[in-house]
Amino acid sequence: MTAIDDDLGAATGVPGRGGVPFPMRDRLHVPRERYFDRGFYELEKRSLWSRTWQMACRLEEIPQPHDFVEYEICGRSLLLVRQPDRSVKALHNACRHRATQLEKGAGRLAGGQIVCPFHGWRWNADGTNSFVYGASGFAPECLRPDDLRLRECRAEVWGGCVWINLDPDASPLREALHPVADLLESIAVGNWQVRWWKEVVLHANWKLAQEAFMEGYHVPQTHPQLAGGLSVEDFPVDQNRYDAFDNGHSSFGRKLAGERYTSIETLILGGQLLSDGQDAMTLERDLTVFEGFRNKIQPGDDVGAAAAEALRDHAKGAGIPWPEGLEDSPLFFGGEVFVFPNLFFLPQYNNCLSYRIRPHQDDPEWCRFEVWSLTTYPATELRPRAEQLGRFAKDDSEHWGLIPMQDFSNIERQQAGLHTVGFEETRLATEWENAIGNMHVELDRRLARD
Amino acid sequence: MTEVVIQPAGFTIDVDPGETLAESAWRQGYRWPTTCWGQAECMVCAALVVAGETATVPADAAEEEAMRLRMPRHLRRPESRLACRLMFSDDGAVVEKKGVRPPPDPQTDPEGANT
Ligand code: FES
Ligand code: FES
Ligand SMILES: [Fe+2]
Numbered sequence: 240m241t242a243i244d245d246d247l248g249a250a251t252g253v254p255g256r257g258g259v260p261f262p263m264r265d266r267l268h269v270p271r272e273r274y275f276d277r278g279f280y281e282l283e284k285r286s287l288w289s290r291t292w293q294m295a296c297r298l299e300e301i302p303q304p305h306d307f308v309e310y311e312i313c314g315r316s317l318l319l320v321r322q323p324d325r326s327v328k329a330l331h332n333a334c335r336h337r338a339t340q341l342e343k344g345a346g347r348l349a350g351g352q353i354v355c356p357f358h359g360w361r362w363n364a365d366g367t368n369s370f371v372y373g374a375s376g377f378a379p380e381c382l383r384p385d386d387l388r389l390r391e392c393r394a395e396v397w398g399g400c401v402w403i404n405l406d407p408d409a410s411p412l413r414e415a416l417h418p419v420a421d422l423l424e425s426i427a428v429g430n431w432q433v434r435w436w437k438e439v440v441l442h443a444n445w446k447l448a449q450e451a452f453m454e455g456y457h458v459p460q461t462h463p464q465l466a467g468g469l470s471v472e473d474f475p476v477d478q479n480r481y482d483a484f485d486n487g488h489s490s491f492g493r494k495l496a497g498e499r500y501t502s503i504e505t506l507i508l509g510g511q512l513l514s515d516g517q518d519a520m521t522l523e524r525d526l527t528v529f530e531g532f533r534n535k536i537q538p539g540d541d542v543g544a545a546a547a548e549a550l551r552d553h554a555k556g557a558g559i560p561w562p563e564g565l566e567d568s569p570l571f572f573g574g575e576v577f578v579f580p581n582l583f584f585l586p587q588y589n590n591c592l593s594y595r596i597r598p599h600q601d602d603p604e605w606c607r608f609e610v611w612s613l614t615t616y617p618a619t620e621l622r623p624r625a626e627q628l629g630r631f632a633k634d635d636s637e638h639w640g641l642i643p644m645q646d647f648s649n650i651e652r653q654q655a656g657l658h659t660v661g662f663e664e665t666r667l668a669t670e671w672e673n674a675i676g677n678m679h680v681e682l683d684r685r686l687a688r689d
Numbered sequence: 690m691t692e693v694v695i696q697p698a699g700f701t702i703d704v705d706p707g708e709t710l711a712e713s714a715w716r717q718g719y720r721w722p723t724t725c726w727g728q729a730e731c732m733v734c735a736a737l738v739v740a741g742e743t744a745t746v747p748a749d750a751a752e753e754e755a756m757r758l759r760m761p762r763h764l765r766r767p768e769s770r771l772a773c774r775l776m777f778s779d780d781g782a783v784v785e786k787k788g789v790r791p792p793p794d795p796q797t798d799p800e801g802a803n804t
Contacts, residue, residue, distance in 0.1 A: 349709070349711065351715070354725055354728070
């Protein structure tokens with residue numbers, strides 16, 4: 240870590256444990272430089288993004304053999320390529336001749352060939368070289384097959400996604416996802432498929448942007464329409480259970496105590512607000528199911544249990560997979576799971592809202608924020624290849640619901656506020672915002688590694 | 690599956706629904722001339738639909754644009770199509786393309802050196 244001590248310590252902050260500048264001194268304060276300091280950001284690139292498991296694409300982006308999609312993280316580009324045996328390989332996206340990036344975006348390798356657009360060298364879908372134009376003009380030592388093979392990166396499939404790790408010595412994915420993988424499996428994470436997928440670019444650090452989704456504490460002020468007509472003073476702050484886990488992961492969800500829904504009306508009204516304002520956790524489909532049993536509910540019935548039963552009956556009738564006990568998952572009625580370092584799942588019933596946040600344009604103060612609506616489709620339904628609908632402005636009400644627009648607008652105001660004279664650190668609630676401190680402490684642990 | 694006759698060699702290639710002619714040929718081991726392998730960049734795959742045009746799916750805007758931009762004007766005919774974009778709705782199309790070669794015969798060509 241000497242380079243970090245030398246480069247960053249003097250210039251940008253007093254290094255803490257393992258030479259990490261602007262370290263977390265506890266779980267309750269986040270030094271503001273962690274959100275804009277160039278040295279801190281460079282350290283994240285070296286010690287976090289180059290060495291962590293991260294979601295590179297959803298499987299529905301590359302459904303067929305020879306489909307590919309590019310994944311970019313901090314200036315590194317990888318190609319996720321579906322193989323004829325349906326496995327997925329992650330190949331570093333650079334020609335072995337003179338480094339030209341081989342593919343951009345998403346597409347298909349017709350004829351199973353990756354072709355360099357510069358001099359036409361070619362590779363099979365598995366990264367083995369298949370053609371060198373004018374090979375007779377090269378010294379044999381320049382064309383050793385091992386050197387010509389496209390470099391491969393660690394890739395594993397879990398939860399409907401392809402995950403990559405640029406560190407060849409990383410421990411297995413499943414270890415890194417502990418304990419949230421088990422939690423997500425209780426809600427059948429692997430059954431979800433893309434319903435829609437959009438992106439916004441935000442003028443904010445990637446961590447700051449995602450912290451807005453780690454707590455429900457902001458709900459009555461940021462999303463007053465979700466507070467059921469209550470003022471922020473009257474809105475109960477302790478409705479959620481917040482769990483900070485090992486490895487930087489966390490989760491929150493409604494506390495299970497007491498009647499979940501006081502009436503069928505609260506269930507439908509809340510569902511409508513989510514469906515209109517977000518179109519991802521509760522869907523029209525669910526509201527139709529709820530309407531269907533509205534008149535059958537008797538006073539004193541357990542509305543939550545009746546809703547689960549109606550959804551399950553509907554799924555069975557429609558051929559939608561419904562694993563045994565799905566309705567018993569702690570996430571079934573809505574919850575949030577944060578997968579360190581940058582992925583969110585917010586499941587409800589057999590749907591899910593999902594986010595992925597990445598640094599953008601090599602600038603600590605910008606990020607790409609992607610949003611997915613996922614749901615469980617009938618097993619026999621043939622889904623089109625998943626494509627992003629596009630990048631939309633944060634206040635584009637044609638493309639964003641009210642709820643994300645409200646979240647996005649505060650995120651940029653926070654980033655701007657960080658630069659205020661006299662503002663040194665954020666301060667966090669022990670009870671409602673512990674997931675944020677937990678993420679930063681894990682980040683420091685990663686940054687301090689040799 | 691639709692049957693397409695390739696002239697002058699006289700092969701019949703079976704093309705799957707939703708599959709392009711070039712991709713089908715490559716999948717079955719034919720050599721279909723190309724440099725870009727299906728990216729609508731090289732124009733090397735271009736062929737002429739000489740009969741049964743009604744059995745073809747018409748060119749979309751992207752294919753037209755690629756040919757307008759990249760195909761030398763003296764080579765372009767009204768019946769020109771990119772084999773890497775050409776799909777079929779029915780049997781009966783006849784496509785002219787020189788240089789298409791059959792899959793290597795394992796008996797006479799054990800190395801598969803057909804290129
Ligand atoms: S740079 Fe790729 S073939 Fe030359
Ligand atoms: S294969 Fe290159 S344009 Fe069709
Ligand atoms: Fe929010």
